[in-house]
Amino acid sequence: MRLPARLLHPRLANALRRRRRRSAPVRLGRNRRARRGGQHRTLPRGHPPERLPLRALRGDRRGRTETAPTEAPPRLRLLQMHRVMEESTGHKREALNHGISAARGPLILTTDADCTPAPGWIGAMTAPLRSADVAFVAGPVRYRLGAAGDEDGARKSFGARLFDRAQALEFLALQAVGAGSIGLGRPTICNSANVAYRQSVYQALYRPETLGAADDETLIQRIADETDARAAFCAAPDACVETPPADGPRAFWRQRQRWASMTPRYPDTGFTLALGTLYGFYVMLLAAAPLSFWMPALLGPLAVAAGLKVAAEAALLVPACRRFDQTELLGALLPFQPAHAAYMVGIGAAGVLGATQWKGRTVD
Structure with missing residues (x-):
């Protein structure tokens, strides 16, 4: 198992470590926010710090070692991965596998470096995993839209803000389709900007020789098809994470093209x-x-x-x-x-x- 399917931008992965509910996330972030050192400011809150050792995985596409974040929590450990990415054409699959390999706990959470989780995110997303038959949890992701005077919308024209709303609506439709399919017991799609799953399932289904086998969409489908476990969708308010929309039509097109490229690889014919x-x-x-x-x-x-x-x-x-x-x-x-x-x-x-x-x- 690995996990990216609808490839949004850089991804971060969290592994929750539990010994009687002990948690330990691994966070992977590889975008501009990670370079600026601001990534740690969006680390999940509302979870006991002593039960939340963190790992952050970061790499530059040009192979440069990046500057470590300043004022980062002492429990944050940085894992450099630019060599992994330079030697691979699998992008996020290799990035996630590299980060998950450093995780020592039974649960994995993934989100994006530019996502902002709710304060109770970890607790909300791991709650369904208390059921032994649940192996995968998908959560809602919503676009953070700014008005003309807001920080996110200050530099955007009216047309750009209207375009953001259109892509946010389309994005919400994809979320609704994924949530509905999970509810019907035939999971199809989800977004790895907000998922949680068992590392044991990851290890059981991980196929390094199979292209796309670890993508979140194929993972959730394979869990339903190849195991007795089930997937769940957590719609609790604290389970939601926010992320900015694609920055303009060009970025939007490339993002959706990456998502559409997964279609021939779905195991569910x-x-x-x-x-x-x-x-x-x-x-x-x-x-x-x-x-x-x-x-x-x-x-x-x-x-x-x-x-x-x-x-x-x-x-x-x-x-x-x-x-x-x-x-x-x-x-x-x-x-x-x-x-x-x-x-x-x-x-x-x-x-x-x-x-x-x-x-x-x-x-x-």
Whole structure:
């Protein structure tokens, strides 16, 4: 097991060490925040410090040794990994495996270096693991959106903030799909910016020779398919972590392309076929729109298909927005409908056929 699937930016992993609830996280962070030394400021709070020894794993894509964070907690141990990343094309899989190998406890938590966990994050995410049959816990991740006067939105135009809301809504839809599939007992997708799982399961399912075998999405699917254990989704408020949205259309495209590149690697063929069917629907919807100018008979079916699309998305998003207190995002649902089908067709093709970029380099 390793864990990245929907590759958001740099990832950090936490291993919780327990001897009668003793915990010890390992945190892996490899982004600008880690370089600036600010990573430790978002370390989880609300957990006894004596039960929370930390490891941080960091590496620069150019192989440079980075400056250690200043004012870091004494329990924080830094693990340099730039050589691991220089010798690998597996990006986060190798990064996570390197960090998890340094963990000595039975539980692993992962999040991103730029994520901010809630104060009770560790307790909330590990609570479902008290059940012996639970091996994997996924938690909610929400985008941190800034208004014009806020720190996160001070330098952004109105259009940029609107784009952030649109990608936040799409991101929430993915979370809702993942949570629903877990609830139905057929887990499909999750986000390694907020997951917890047993290290014993990681070691049992880890396949270094199998490409993508440790990604969080394939891991959660393999747990359901290959073990008697089950996955759970923790929707408690303290289980939520916040992260900034992708910084502009270019970063957004590359991020989603990395996520889409996982589609052919899913072990659940039924889920892959369902995604293929949905992709075909978007292709037909996109093709019918211009053809309807020359073939008016297509207007009726096109309107019905578009209406069904909006209705299905609203049925998914309205309760999700209410549950996670993000109802303001619903205002982006209709305005971005015309571009959504084109985006889905383009990103699906780019993810499967195009080269995946991460940290300025092409990766497998």
